[in-house]
Amino acid sequence: MSKYFYIITDGDFYANDIREMAMQFFPEYTIKKIGLSTESDITLSVNREGKKAKSKIEFMGKKVEKEIVIVKDAQRRQIKTLLYDTLSEFTEKSLKWGTMTGIRPARIAHGKLIEGKNKKQVIDEIRREYKVEEGRISDLIDIACLEIKKLYPLDIKKMQLYINIPFCPTRCSYCSFITRDSNADSDVLSNYLDKLLEEISIVGTGLKESGACIESVYIGGGTPGILDAGSIERLLGTIRKHMPVDSVLEYTFEAGRPDTITEDKLAAIKDSGVDRISVNPQSLTDATLSNIGRCHSVEEFYKAYELVKKFGFKTINCDMIIGLEGETEADMVRTAEKLLGLGPENITVHSLSVKKSSYLKGSIHKESFFDESETEKAADEIYRMFKSRQYVPYYIYRQKYTANNGENIGFSKAGHEGFYNMAIMSDKRSVIGLGAGSTGKVYYPDVDRFDRMETVKNIELYIRDVKKIAAEKLKQIKSLANDIDMF
Ligand code: SF4
Incomplete structure (x- = not known):
């Protein structure tokens, strides 16, 4: 009731x-x-x-x-x-994030440090003004200090590129993204890719003319790993040809589902200059993987991981989720232990968020779903384990409707902090989002403000209107450029 x-x-x-x-x-x-x-x-x-x-x-x-x-x-x-x-x-309860409800909590620490306050002052102010618990404040300060080190001086011409591949082999129960079935909709995928390449070439040519410089590229989704090797070559080749990527600092391909990863795809990815790759198990318990609608086993994840490792990417990222249905604290901690055993350079820990458009939302009862004490204990223990093994938190964001009012937090070995993730979460860089459902923003450093850059989510509309969509984005980028006479 x-x-x-x-x-x-x-x-x-x-x-x-x-x-x-x-x-x-x-x-x-x-x-x-x-x-x-x-x-x-x-x-x-x-x-x-x-x-x-x-x-x-x-x-x-x-x-x-x-x-x-x-x-x-x-x-x-x-x-x-x-x-x-x-x-x-x-x-008689307190919240670990106190009154902080924003999705980018490190921004507050970042802003205070940039004003010239020292760490102690910032810690005291956040504790007093927002009632955030100690452990989270120290994560925020560490992350904000890293951001400041990596992102300054600000430069209007430095931009990030995000390419969206909104297709997946099956739908995970918790997913709220708009994605299509890559098997059932293979014709749509093929048309989509053609139009995406068109958008890349139009926007890329405009960016090159403007003197903009892409610092990081992120191919995400969906599951970009569903593309075959030839399509990956075409996609990454088009980016190389049309985008100003000569001095890119980081190039990520989110392969995603382990069951999509093959040797020929990895060769195409590596040959195109990608140096960061994501292989995401979410959980290393077979029963959970089956519960959440992933069509791969723990064993398949290990095989995919070993294959990726053979190719010698600079950075491998693995995602895991805290709060998956049926998982105990021991299950979650075991996944973290197994990941530590593999030693990827980045591990991203997500708190499960149950959004309206997910299958999960319709099938659960609020009273019974999240076991708060399990997820809270798991998060504390997992963060402690990662930190004790020299992984540092380097980016953080929060979502609504999460297990235990939790956060999503990226951990990294020193020197492997994902630049793209830091740049987008700091709101101190323009992000050019291409492809259906992508989001981006143009950032004005002089006034510390950004305008959103949205792309229609409906794939058929995207395919029909791609020229218009690309032209609109160029107009937005040019308005930024006019601000400083960039074009
Ligand atoms: S792989 Fe990611 S985008 Fe695809 S269905 Fe699962 S959660 Fe959604």
């Missing part, structure tokens, strides 16, 4: 912030704003009265009330703190 949590506010008074905070403290409840609450529902009211904001939460005779005086400049943060204090006292 659903448990309801009613939010009562004046109009839309910080409705999203209130809702997000409530969801973090009460993940097993359905949050509602409209309707009549009953005695078995929790009610939270947040209102403004003159210069004061007041909050009150009630359930079965238990009540917590608080109020604060609003200071105009800090209003949003103050409301979040008021809510946090109210909900924390009521539940």
